Amino acid sequence: MPINATQKITLKLVVVAIGMFVFAVFLMPPLYDVFCELTGIGGKTKGQFEGTTAAVDVEREIKIQFVATNNGAMPWEFSPLQYQVRVHPGEKTAVEFYAKNPTSRDMVAQAIPNITPNNAAEFFHKTECFCFDKQVLKAGEEANMGLVFIVDPELPASVTTITLSYTLFDVTEATEAAVATTN
Amino acid sequence: MAHGPAKGIGRWLFATNHKDIGTMYLWFSFAMFLLGGTFAMIIRAELFAPGMQLVKPEFFNQMTTMHGLVMVFGAIMPSFVGLANWMIPLQIGAPDMALPRMNNLSFWILPFGFALLASTLFMEGGAPNFGWTFYAPLSTTYAPDTVNFFIFGVHIIGASSIMGSINIIATVLNLRAPGMTMMKLPLFVWTWLITAFLLVAVMPVLAGVVTMMLMDINFGTSFFDAAGGGDPVLFQHIFWFFGHPEVYIIILPAFGVVSAIIPTFSRKPLFGYSSMVYATSAIAFLSFIVWAHHMFTTGMPIAGELYFMYATMLIAVPTGVKVFNWITTMFRGSLSFETPMLFAIAFVILFTFGGFTGLMLAVAPADIQYHDSYFVVGHFHYVMVAGAVFSMTAGIYYWLPKWCGKMYDETMGKLQFWIAFIGFNIAFIPQHFLGLAGMPRRYADYALQFSDWNMVSSIGAFMYGAAQLLFLYNVIRTIVAGEPTSEEKTWEGAEGLEWTLPTPAPFHTFSTPPEVK
Numbered sequence A: 001m002p003i004n005a006t007q008k009i010t011l012k013l014v015v016v017a018i019g020m021f022v023f024a025v026f027l028m029p030p031l032y033d034v035f036c037e038l039t040g041i042g043g044k045t046k047g048q049f050e051g052t053t054a055a056v057d058v059e060r061e062i063k064i065q066f067v068a069t070n071n072g073a074m075p076w077e078f079s080p081l082q083y084q085v086r087v088h089p090g091e092k093t094a095v096e097f098y099a100k101n102p103t104s105r106d107m108v109a110q111a112i113p114n115i116t117p118n119n120a121a122e123f124f125h126k127t128e129c130f131c132f133d134k135q136v137l138k139a140g141e142e143a144n145m146g147l148v149f150i151v152d153p154e155l156p157a158s159v160t161t162i163t164l165s166y167t168l169f170d171v172t173e174a175t176e177a178a179v180a181t182t183n
Numbered sequence B: 001m002a003h004g005p006a007k008g009i010g011r012w013l014f015a016t017n018h019k020d021i022g023t024m025y026l027w028f029s030f031a032m033f034l035l036g037g038t039f040a041m042i043i044r045a046e047l048f049a050p051g052m053q054l055v056k057p058e059f060f061n062q063m064t065t066m067h068g069l070v071m072v073f074g075a076i077m078p079s080f081v082g083l084a085n086w087m088i089p090l091q092i093g094a095p096d097m098a099l100p101r102m103n104n105l106s107f108w109i110l111p112f113g114f115a116l117l118a119s120t121l122f123m124e125g126g127a128p129n130f131g132w133t134f135y136a137p138l139s140t141t142y143a144p145d146t147v148n149f150f151i152f153g154v155h156i157i158g159a160s161s162i163m164g165s166i167n168i169i170a171t172v173l174n175l176r177a178p179g180m181t182m183m184k185l186p187l188f189v190w191t192w193l194i195t196a197f198l199l200v201a202v203m204p205v206l207a208g209v210v211t212m213m214l215m216d217i218n219f220g221t222s223f224f225d226a227a228g229g230g231d232p233v234l235f236q237h238i239f240w241f242f243g244h245p246e247v248y249i250i251i252l253p254a255f256g257v258v259s260a261i262i263p264t265f266s267r268k269p270l271f272g273y274s275s276m277v278y279a280t281s282a283i284a285f286l287s288f289i290v291w292a293h294h295m296f297t298t299g300m301p302i303a304g305e306l307y308f309m310y311a312t313m314l315i316a317v318p319t320g321v322k323v324f325n326w327i328t329t330m331f332r333g334s335l336s337f338e339t340p341m342l343f344a345i346a347f348v349i350l351f352t353f354g355g356f357t358g359l360m361l362a363v364a365p366a367d368i369q370y371h372d373s374y375f376v377v378g379h380f381h382y383v384m385v386a387g388a389v390f391s392m393t394a395g396i397y398y399w400l401p402k403w404c405g406k407m408y409d410e411t412m413g414k415l416q417f418w419i420a421f422i423g424f425n426i427a428f429i430p431q432h433f434l435g436l437a438g439m440p441r442r443y444a445d446y447a448l449q450f451s452d453w454n455m456v457s458s459i460g461a462f463m464y465g466a467a468q469l470l471f472l473y474n475v476i477r478t479i480v481a482g483e484p485t486s487e488e489k490t491w492e493g494a495e496g497l498e499w500t501l502p503t504p505a506p507f508h509t510f511s512t513p514p515e516v517k
């Protein structure tokens, strides 16, 4: 059966509609992530830093502030041991965060970092961070968790304060599920 | 050979005639308009005075959400689809819509979509309470269980809209009478054609975003959940990628109606026809690249704020072209002020006002103050109510005599106009003051200093509500007992194919296509 003009245009429009649905569900989320990564606007930090930076710039002093937040119903106690430090760019600095699992069950947590202002994210290098791994705390257990970082001397001159915030997520169930499937 | 409509309920259930389907769309949307209006009256009654009087805050949230959803998707959009069904075939000289059976389907699934949505009011947990923009995580992690009904309702409504649009595009592109070239199409047809393309492009995005919510809620994905690596801001981007074109979907057909009415009662052809077509296309294009002006407070980088600010302001240019064209059409015309013209002129004035407040909101640094305040509520009611709803009302008074062969009562029509016009302004001008003074939107209560203007606003809202009951009365009264008229041209200044047909328009029209010179 030859198709007439109406069927042709209908077919085309149905394809466009399906295409837009696919675009929204399957393309927009990854595009969004890629866009944020390329422009650095999500404030997401990179993984472990293994390079080296130029010499310490003692002329400049940057204020680094730490924020620790629990996501949703996460019951842990979670806070930085120092709320603020002053560092020179290029200088290696170590700080610690405190966490305690006050519940009566063993739990696994994951901390997600974020940097403000956004344009500082790519100049904040972490050589060691508890956020690279999941944190396991038994019922009632507590721990100090370490972070070692360097601020890149290339940091834009307009930035004088960097806020590093960690949000702690309860991933106990997800971890158990993953273990269950691999077993 | 020419046969009339089937008898009884079957005429409506199995309707494929564009006029019958148009009529059903119009009545359905009016029922939704009254339902959404009832919700609005509950909101304004609660806000009449500070403190909690009538409803619980939880229920208040359900009212604001349902009001927005029902008005946007149930009242405004289907009413213009109804008008398109009635008028597009008549205006392009086609015997019917291109896909009559799909037309039946796209209408009849609508009541089911809204039944799903409205049934949540009677369920445990209550109706959706997260605002008509249903931002995640309010609509996912913190949503009532009934959110699944909302999601399926939106799917159905979206499917209906997409089918309706495909039908309109196919009709306009394929069924024009010989000689009816694209640049001779009446503007209502043009604006609907462009709207239909917008709908086909963005309704699937709406369906997509609710599907992602469905997955997050029920199937453990984390599109919008930061705990699983997702991002709630992504929700806003996808929603507004649909949402901003959506506001033009609502207003473009309204532009078309006004572009038909103003020349008729100015007894002059429309000024700048082709610039109207280009301006409409430009608005449609721009509507895709300005969505984040709804998100100035989400922490966008400065470059983004600037881009979305200027791009948004750019829309005022083609919009201004349209406004100037309407005014120029009236300039030195031989004007008369029948009810449709009154509504059309009010549309031009009040819509322009809403455009100006839109420009204020587009100023990113200022919007950080205005955002989510009553100022925004004032803005969008000027463009959506005084824009879309006024234009719809004008269109109904304008074409009603052609549809049913009866004349409405001019005095009653004018009475309705003045009550609606005055009530509307009393209701919504104060909301701008309230917003600028810092009253946030979507709360069941407010600080004492906002009392006076809220009371004024509520009084205006009740007036505007009463005008709608009068409208219903006027329409029924016309159909049942209006003065019969059989003049082909109800309005002596009217131009266009629909006015060459007998009055009332017979069940089948243009079975042989007219010749357009």
Ligand code: HEM
Pocket (backbone or CB within 6 Å): B133, B247, B248, B250, B251, B293, B294, B312, B313, B315, B316, B319, B354, B355, B356, B357, B358, B359, B361, B362, B363, B367, B370, B371, B372, B376, B379, B380, B383, B384, B387, B388
């Ligand atoms: C010159 C034209 C316009 C401009 C510059 C404009 C600009 C804006 C801006 C910047 C906002 C966001 C305000 C905020 O949330 O802080 C907004 C909100 C809104 N506008 Fe417009 N607008 C225009 C025309 C329209 C039209 C024609 C419609 C619909 C017919 C419309 C409907 C809306 C709605 C519904 C909202 C609020 C959405 C919500 O948050 O619930 N606007 N407008």
Ligand SMILES: [Cu+2]
Pocket (backbone or CB within 6 Å): B243, B244, B247, B290, B291, B293, B294
């Ligand atoms: Cu917008």
